[in-house]
Amino acid sequence: MTRCIHFAYALAGDTPGRTLTGDDEIADALAAPEPAWIHMQADDARTRDWIETHLAYLPEPVRAALLATDPRPRAVTHGDGVLVILRGVNLNPGAEPEDMISIRLWVAEGRIVSVSLRELASVHEMAAAIAAGQGPQRAGTLLCDLAERLQGRIETYVQNLDDLGDRLEVEVLQQPGPELRATVTDTRGEIVDLRRFLLPQRDAAAALAQSPAPVLDDHDRLRLSEVQDRLLRAVEEVEGLRERLVVVKDELTTAMSDRLNRNLYLLSVISAVFLPLGVLTGLMGINLAGMPGANWPPAFWVFTGLLCLILAAQVALLRRLNWL
Numbered sequence: 001m002t003r004c005i006h007f008a009y010a011l012a013g014d015t016p017g018r019t020l021t022g023d024d025e026i027a028d029a030l031a032a033p034e035p036a037w038i039h040m041q042a043d044d045a046r047t048r049d050w051i052e053t054h055l056a057y058l059p060e061p062v063r064a065a066l067l068a069t070d071p072r073p074r075a076v077t078h079g080d081g082v083l084v085i086l087r088g089v090n091l092n093p094g095a096e097p098e099d100m101i102s103i104r105l106w107v108a109e110g111r112i113v114s115v116s117l118r119e120l121a122s123v124h125e126m127a128a129a130i131a132a133g134q135g136p137q138r139a140g141t142l143l144c145d146l147a148e149r150l151q152g153r154i155e156t157y158v159q160n161l162d163d164l165g166d167r168l169e170v171e172v173l174q175q176p177g178p179e180l181r182a183t184v185t186d187t188r189g190e191i192v193d194l195r196r197f198l199l200p201q202r203d204a205a206a207a208l209a210q211s212p213a214p215v216l217d218d219h220d221r222l223r224l225s226e227v228q229d230r231l232l233r234a235v236e237e238v239e240g241l242r243e244r245l246v247v248v249k250d251e252l253t254t255a256m257s258d259r260l261n262r263n264l265y266l267l268s269v270i271s272a273v274f275l276p277l278g279v280l281t282g283l284m285g286i287n288l289a290g291m292p293g294a295n296w297p298p299a300f301w302v303f304t305g306l307l308c309l310i311l312a313a314q315v316a317l318l319r320r321l322n323w324l
Contacts, residue, residue, distance in 0.1 A: 004044035009130045011035040011112075011142065017133040027054040030111040035139045037112040037130070039123060042067065042104070047115065055113065058106060066104045066115045073102075073201035075208045081108030082213040084143065086204065087197040088120045088150045089157045097157050098193035103150075107143045109215050122149035140220040147205065147227045151234075154198070158234045161190065165241045168248050176255035184249050191242050198238060202231040273314050277307055 008020035013034045020026045020036065029036035040047045048067055055063065059078050065071065065085065076083045084107060087100035101120050106113040116123065126146055129135040136142040164187060171180055205228035209221050216224070284303060292299075 002046055002050055004041045004046040004050060006039045006041060007127050007131075008038040009036065009127070009135075011037060011130065011135065011139070012137040015133075016137050017130045017135060019131065023050070023054065030055065030113070031057075033110050035110055035112065035137070035142075037114070037139075037142060039114045039116070039127070042115045042117040051113075058113075062106050066106060066113065068104070071102055071104060073197060073204045075204040075211065077211045077213045080214050081106055082143075082208065082211050082215060084204065084208065086147065086150055087201055088122055089153045090118070091121050091153070092119055096190075096193075098190040100194075100197045103146075105143065105146075107139050107213075107215055109139060112139050112142055120150075122146060122153065125149060140216045143208075143216075144220050144223040144227075147208070147224060151227050151230050154234055155230065158194075158237050161187065161194075162237055162241055165244050165248070169244065172248050172251045172255065176252050176259070181249075181252055181256075184245060184252060188242070188245050188249070191238055191245070195235075195238055195242070198231065198235050202228065202235050205231050269318065273311065273318070276310060276314070280307065280310070 002023055005026070008026045008029070010016070010018045010020060010029055011034070020029050020038075026036070026038055030038060040050070051058075051063055051066065062078055062081075062083050065083055071085045073087050074083075074085050084105045085102060086105075087102050089097045090099045090101050091097065095118075101116060101118045103114055103116045103120055103123060105115075114123070123146070126135060126142070126149065136145050164183075168180070168184060168187070172184075205224060208216070209225040209228050211221070
């Protein structure tokens, strides 16, 4: 089996979940009436050659879409099959979840051809279930199962973002600061990336739910309609969270501005209080002949008392003017 192929399974027949090994065996299984699934690496040059060699009967637009770079989610019916491009949350170690991974599928009655650039947990779960003989035995069922698994992880991620938004709303009132601003900015960036894929994925689910392709029966369309509804709710939650974070950012900016203004006000008051005292001490500190009290021992204490009286008078005046 060519190394660009991650796995290939026969979904039905005498031994459902049987692993297909050789290139010819895989190609024959994909051409046979019984459904088979092959999953391939998108950025491997051998993938294009394998598809052009063994799957030349697929429509040319389908082959091009399977190998496209950074495709957006969509679903298009071609004859008896449907081209589906979906996105899943990136759960790979060290990756950003909002950097969603695309999976491109051609789903027809006897074959499922899928291609992805990076690993998707949902795909590997499906493969493990099929290898254990517990997976779907129809192409349409496999598509529904995969869409539901992808949606389940999207909902978990959106719920985590929503919980983070709740915490930010509380923290902005309790302890606003630069660290909180960085968190708000990062979260808003995640939402921007997430919306980029969720909106077209919602439309793709709607197109699948209404697809006339014979590979999908009424029960499949009902399940895909439910996925569409769940995607719609996820999009609404993301949109609501985006608006809430705008309010959080405004509150944070206001709180930090108020804190800065209070600090500047305090510094201004302190400067106003000590400015005349500084003038007097500077004047009395010049080293010139004729300074009053220079030869009078109590002069220092008299001058210090005078400064205290002036300070007390200034504080009383500031309080009367409601500056303190």
